[in-house]
Amino acid sequence: MEQEHLQLRRHIEEISKLTEEEWEFIASHFHLRRLKKHHFLVQEGQKVDHEFWIVKGLVKSYAIDAKGKEHIMQFGMENYWVSDYPAFQFKREATMNVDCLEDSVFFSLSFNDRETICHQVPAMANFFRTKSNLGYINLQQRIMSLLTQTAEERYEEILQKMPHLIQRVPKRLLASFLGVSRETLSRL
Template sequence: MENHYLQLRKHIEEISPLTDEEWETIAACFTYKKLRKHQFLVQKDELVPSEYWIISGLLKTYAIDNEGKEHILQFAMEQYWTSDFHAFQNQVPATLFIDCLEDSEFFCLRLENREKLCSEIPKMTNFFRIKSHYGYIALQQRIMSLLTQTAEERYNNLIKKLPLLIQRVPKKLLASYLGVTRETLSRFKG
């Protein structure tokens, strides 16, 4: 477990160096959680008490439309932050599902603990601001790719940006994420 906390400290210190005293305060605000493959981290219509930093594993974030079709917003793996951020920040029921594609481990940070950290350790405000901006940029790029690129271009960009993800995500889910059929995805790979 100590190694997991060292990973988290290293992650934070990539943006904001910490004193040992600051780290002790930060570490006390995180709790550990482990889920198995196919378990839900977040379910639609439930409250979302935490945001999650992934220690290990792979997750998918998705919505289901009125016709029952699944729409994948994101895959998240080690060192990603994930949650239904709207539900978390506003303390309202979730509109998304997040489930584990692999056995996964997380650190959970409750909203009141994040607010406490930002109040007591101002550099954590900067850390969360930067991480939020990175997430917003990634989401904006995903939306723009869906609007302006062909499915094959999206696939090729995904291979360049996240080659390990391609190996970990089942082809059916990868096709859904790219907005193509599994057969079309096979042609790209051919």
């Protein structure tokens, strides 16, 4: 089995153990893709049929507001799941973009294939359930930090909690993720 598939299997089995048969079935629905820096996994206005799991590299998902300003929803690095989830879930056109900050390798999984997998392999329903729960908790914490903390406190916290990410991301984008202007961030 190739390196990338092994990595995916390990990621899943951290939460749900699989039989060989289940794994074969699951793996057959994931498709390996590669994109260079600056290329898009999801583009605003287009259909979003897939979610993505990053094998290697770094992407960002973000929306552009009325004034043309970019607001970052998520950074996706190794072993992260990314998409424009509202569009993915409701089969609508993307309102977000997802593009590569680094040359990236990732698996893509279609909505229908994910549903098939979850209904055929109960362990996978539980895997995605758990992942979604953890993502939910993560977003709750981000909301709390937006409600309770100053720009400076949020910056300090992310420096502590995601030191590896920080080194791969320009401060301009970090500022956007934290909801601060790049000038203010630069003065902290």
